[in-house]
Amino acid sequence: MVKIVEMRGVKKVYRTKAGEVEVLRGIDFEVNQGDFIAIMGPSGEGKSTLMNILGCLDRPTDGSYLFEGVDVTSLSDRELSRLRNRKIGFVFQQFHLIPWATALENVLLPMIYREGVRKEHVERAKELLERLGLGHRLAFKPSELSGGQQQRVAIARALIGRPSLLLADEPTGNLDASSSKEVMRVFQELNDSGVTIVMTTHDPETASFASKVKVIRNGRFVE
Amino acid sequence: MAGSWSRTFGIAKDSLREILSSKVNLFFMSFGLIVGICAMVSIYSLGKGAEITVYRILENLNFGSNAFLILAGGGKFFGPAATRMDRFKMEDEEAIERFDFVVEVSPVQLGFLSVASPKNAVNTRVLGVLPVYSRINNWGVWEGRFINHEDVRLKRKVCVLGYDTAKNLLGDDPIGKRVRINGVLFEVVGVLEKKGVIGRFHLDERVLIPLSTARDRIFNRDWLNAAKVLLKSNVDFKRAERAIRNLLRKRHNLLRNEPDDFRIITPDQVMEFLTKATRTLTALLLSISLITLVVSGVIIMNIMYAIVEEKKKIIALRKAYGATNRDILFHYTFMTAVVAFLGGTIGSSIGNAIVAVVSSYTPIDGYYSVAFSVLCVLVAVIASVLFGTAPAKEAAKLPPAEILR
Numbered sequence: 001m002v003k004i005v006e007m008r009g010v011k012k013v014y015r016t017k018a019g020e021v022e023v024l025r026g027i028d029f030e031v032n033q034g035d036f037i038a039i040m041g042p043s044g045e046g047k048s049t050l051m052n053i054l055g056c057l058d059r060p061t062d063g064s065y066l067f068e069g070v071d072v073t074s075l076s077d078r079e080l081s082r083l084r085n086r087k088i089g090f091v092f093q094q095f096h097l098i099p100w101a102t103a104l105e106n107v108l109l110p111m112i113y114r115e116g117v118r119k120e121h122v123e124r125a126k127e128l129l130e131r132l133g134l135g136h137r138l139a140f141k142p143s144e145l146s147g148g149q150q151q152r153v154a155i156a157r158a159l160i161g162r163p164s165l166l167l168a169d170e171p172t173g174n175l176d177a178s179s180s181k182e183v184m185r186v187f188q189e190l191n192d193s194g195v196t197i198v199m200t201t202h203d204p205e206t207a208s209f210a211s212k213v214k215v216i217r218n219g220r221f222v223e
Numbered sequence: 224m225a226g227s228w229s230r231t232f233g234i235a236k237d238s239l240r241e242i243l244s245s246k247v248n249l250f251f252m253s254f255g256l257i258v259g260i261c262a263m264v265s266i267y268s269l270g271k272g273a274e275i276t277v278y279r280i281l282e283n284l285n286f287g288s289n290a291f292l293i294l295a296g297g298g299k300f301f302g303p304a305a306t307r308m309d310r311f312k313m314e315d316e317e318a319i320e321r322f323d324f325v326v327e328v329s330p331v332q333l334g335f336l337s338v339a340s341p342k343n344a345v346n347t348r349v350l351g352v353l354p355v356y357s358r359i360n361n362w363g364v365w366e367g368r369f370i371n372h373e374d375v376r377l378k379r380k381v382c383v384l385g386y387d388t389a390k391n392l393l394g395d396d397p398i399g400k401r402v403r404i405n406g407v408l409f410e411v412v413g414v415l416e417k418k419g420v421i422g423r424f425h426l427d428e429r430v431l432i433p434l435s436t437a438r439d440r441i442f443n444r445d446w447l448n449a450a451k452v453l454l455k456s457n458v459d460f461k462r463a464e465r466a467i468r469n470l471l472r473k474r475h476n477l478l479r480n481e482p483d484d485f486r487i488i489t490p491d492q493v494m495e496f497l498t499k500a501t502r503t504l505t506a507l508l509l510s511i512s513l514i515t516l517v518v519s520g521v522i523i524m525n526i527m528y529a530i531v532e533e534k535k536k537i538i539a540l541r542k543a544y545g546a547t548n549r550d551i552l553f554h555y556t557f558m559t560a561v562v563a564f565l566g567g568t569i570g571s572s573i574g575n576a577i578v579a580v581v582s583s584y585t586p587i588d589g590y591y592s593v594a595f596s597v598l599c600v601l602v603a604v605i606a607s608v609l610f611g612t613a614p615a616k617e618a619a620k621l622p623p624a625e626i627l628r
Contacts, residue, residue, distance in 0.1 A: 057543055058624035078547050085545025092627060096540045100244030112237055113545035116229025157544075169627075 003069070004164050004196055005031035005054060010063035012049050023049045025219035026063065031165065031198055036191040038210035039200045046219045047200040051169045054198060055088050056080045068164060085113050089158030093170035095150045097142040097157075103129060104138040107156045114161060121160065128156040132186060148179030155186060159195070166190070168199040172206050184209040231553070234546075238554045239561060241534070249562060252526050255519030256566030256607065257573065260599045263512040264574025269581060270505030272590040274498045277421050279588065281490060281497075289454045290359075291464065292488040293319075293471070295447060306484040309446040310475045316450050318474060319467055324458040329359040332437045333448040338430050339403045340392040347388055349404055349430045351437020359453050367398045367413030374412075374433040378440065383413040387427035404430060405441055419586050421497050464489070516603065519566075520610035523559060527614035531555065531621075538618050539626035548619040555618050559611030560604050567603035571596040 012024040023046045031037060041047050052058035053065065056072055065072050067083065075083065089110075097106045107125040111117045129135055132152040134145075142150050151171060158166055168187070172180035180203075188209050191197055199210060207213050215222045242249055286292075295311035296304020316330040332351035337344060356362070357369045365386060374381050382402065389397045389411070397411045409432060418426040438445060454463050464487055471485050531538065538551055546554075575591055582589030 052624040052627075055543065057627070058622075081542070081545050081547045084543060090543050090627075092540075094536075096536055096627065098537055098540075100240060105240075109237075109541070110544040112230065112233035113541070113547075113550060114230070115227060116231075116233040118229075 002033040003030060004033055004035075004067065005029060005198075006064075006066040007053075007060075008064045010050075010053060010060040010065060012046070012053065012058070013061045023219055024053070024060070027216075027219075027221060029054075029214075029221070031196060033164075033196055034191070034194060035212060036187070036197045036210045037199070037212045037214060038207035039198065039214050039216055040202060040204070040207050041200075041216035042202060045216050047202075047216055048169060050216065051167055051198070051200055054165075055090060055167045056084050081113070085110060086161060087164045089161065089163035089166045091151070091154050091158050091166065091168040091171045093173035095142070095147075095154045095174070097150055097153055099142055102139045102141060103134060103145065103153045103156075106142070106153050107160050109157060110161045125156065125160055128159055129153070132156055146179065147175050148182050151175060151179070151183050152186060155183070155190075159190070164196060166195055166197045168197060170200055170202075172201065172203065180206060234550055234554050235557050238557045241554075242558045242562060245530075248526055248530060249565075252523050252559075252562045253566030253569070255515065255522050256563060256603050257570040259512050259515035259519050260567045260570025260603055261574040261577070262515060263509060263599050264571045264596055265577040265581075266505055266508040266512060267595055268575065268578040268590045268592065269587060270501055270508075271592070272578065272582060272588045273501045274494075275590055276419075276586060276588045277497045277501075278494060280419055280421050280426070281493060286360075286451075286490050286493065289456050289458070289460070290490065291452055291454075292493075293450045293452060293467070294486040294488060295449065295484075297483045297485060306482065308448070308484075309444070310484050311447050311450075311471075312445060313447065315471060315474055316447060318470060319450070319452060322463070322466060322470075324455050324463050324466075326453040326455055327355050327359060328450050328452050329353060329356045330434060330447045330450045331356070332434060332442050332444075332446075334442055336405045336430075336441070338388070338392065340400070342394065343392050345388065345391055345428075347385075347428050347430060349432060349437070349441065351434040351442065352431050353434050356431065359451055362418065363416055364413040365416045367411070369413055370431060370433050375435050378435045379433060380407060380409045380436060380440070381412045381433065382409040383415060383431040384411055385415050385427040385429040385431075386417040387425065388430060389414040391428075402430075404432065407440060424497075460489075516606055519603075520606045523562065523607050524610040524614060527555065527559060527611050528617070530558075531614050531618040534618075535621060535626050538621050539623035542621070542623040543627060551619040551621075552615050555615035556608055556611060559607050559615070563604040563607035564600060566607075567600035570603070571599050574599075 007027055007029040010024055010027040011022065014021045014023060027050060039047055039050065053060050059073060067087065072080065072083065098109065104125055107129060108117050108121055111121045126138065129138060132155060134149060134152055137145060137149060145153065172183055175183060184206055187197055201207050296306050296308035298305030313330060316328050319325060320328045330353060334349055335346060336349045337346050338349065352370060353375060354369060354371055364383065369383055370381065382404065384392065384397060392402055393400050393411065397414055400411050401408050402411060420426065432441065468483065468487060472483065475484055477484065541551065575596065578589045578591065581587060
């Protein structure tokens with residue numbers, strides 16, 4: 001088993017005017033290649049903070065975090081940007097698509113920051129959109145797509161750079177029941193084809209698509 | 224700035240798409256620049272054009288680099304005479320003419336007098352001149368003939384009118400008609416070619432009469448108001464000026480520490496005098512345009528802050544997908560530079576178009592300087608980039624984790 005994520009004793013403390021708030025209180029977490037893990041828990045218990053640290057968008061206050069064996073806590077901002085670009089794909093609850101760009105252009109966004117968009121990237125983006133059932137919507141702007149379709153564009157964007165890890169933060173949070181199922185089936189298919197996924201959700205039905213479920217409460221995983 | 228050219232190109236394209244997606248922002252960001260640069264280019268070009276027009280007219284009057292004027296009475300350039308004026312005589316003019324570096328001299332008696340026709344009456348400058356006046360000033364007749372040696376010898380009461388004066392007094396067919404100068408009847412024998420206006424000097428409003436007639440029948444004095452001296456083209460201007468000054472001082476018996484009782488006016492001084500007002504006005508208007516540019520910069524800065532605030536999530540998303548702080552800084556700086564370049568180019572094009580229109584409807588020459596237009600666009604880009612740096616830096620510093628939560 002190839003270990004992608006290895007976290008030991010990860011803590012995150014926010015300093016506010018009212019004092020210190022400890023959001024993560026010592027997280028031990030491992031993600032192996034091919035995993036599909038759902039992190040569940042009520043709002044405000046540290047799910048998003050953990051996802052930000054997993055996605056290298058934030059740094060832990062304490063503890064160690066190895067990504068594919070590399071200690072990410074020692075990386076510079078520039079190195080973290082590079083790691084995010086090459087190794088991690090993000091899917092957000094609110095899709096975060098660029099409104100003036102077409103579906104195809106949205107998918108190609110990560111490639112701009114890699115080496116510039118090349119012909120083979122465009123081909124791959126088209127293939128991904130085709131695979132996700134959006135082959136006929138390449139030139140559509142986000143406003144011309146349904147919620148489910150927008151989330152599928154966001155998934156294609158997350159996959160374009162062939163990341164080691166796909167992070168999905170409440171991916172069905174903004175979708176109706178049928179779109180949610182549609183998106184989850186896509187995740188399941190991706191996982192079946194070898195994509196490693198970590199997803200947060202507070203919906204048990206969404207979590208049921210994952211092969212492992214972890215519950216976070218009060219900044220710690222509950223066994 | 225960015226890792227490779229294709230990466231930089233990709234970011235630049237993304238930035239361009241972003242600004243083109245909001246036409247309102249684009250309009251407001253570039254509007255101030257368009258106005259500022261348009262004003263700068265048109266003011267500079269028209270100011271410079273006005274100077275060139277003056278220069279062209281002076282040159283047209285043969286007042287180029289090898290001529291100068293001697294005015295009776297000492298004192299400051301173009302001010303009232305500070306000394307007696309009655310010392311500059313015909314004999315002085317003849318003595319100057321004997322210098323081997325002098326081609327010829329055109330003496331003038333001058334006064335502002337009432338000139339009347341049955342139709343109209345004007346107060347205008349009346350000049351007593353010799354036939355050489357026409358040649359030395361490169362000023363021929365448009366109609367009729369110029370004053371000739373016979374007119375001077377016989378003290379004839381004939382006159383040549385300036386183009387506008389002829390129109391004002393006698394309409395379309397002035398030759399052979401009579402005008403009354405200071406109560407004396409004169410026959411109009413010619414009308415001068417049109418020359419135009421320099422500053423507040425209307426060259427086409429004048430009446431020329433033979434110098435002898437002026438001296439004995441109109442002004443009743445023997446001293447001259449001025450003389451124009453034409454030098455040979457290869458002569459050292461300074462040396463010639465010094466020689467004439469010494470000659471006149473000697474002839475007027477001036478003591479060593481006594482000031483000149485005449486003034487030697489060079490073309491440069493005239494040019495300077497005539498364009499000083501234009502230059503001051505141009506400088507003033509240019510500084511106002513510069514203020515416009517600063518205001519535009521502040522507007523750009525504010526709109527950029529608004530854009531950064533509005534696009535926070537997209538900036539955070541770009542960072543999540545691998546954009547570095549530098550990439551974001553470049554993205555927004557490039558955006559400002561593009562807007563400034565567009566605004567500056569449009570502004571300078573409109574400015575040049577205004578110059579073309581103004582110069583086709585007025586006597587002012589159009590002056591088009593590619594270098595100045597390019598400089599204006601460059602100033603616009605630099606100013607805007609400077610003002611846009613703060614919001615771009617703020618965008619670069621946005622923490623993606625907090626925004627994407």
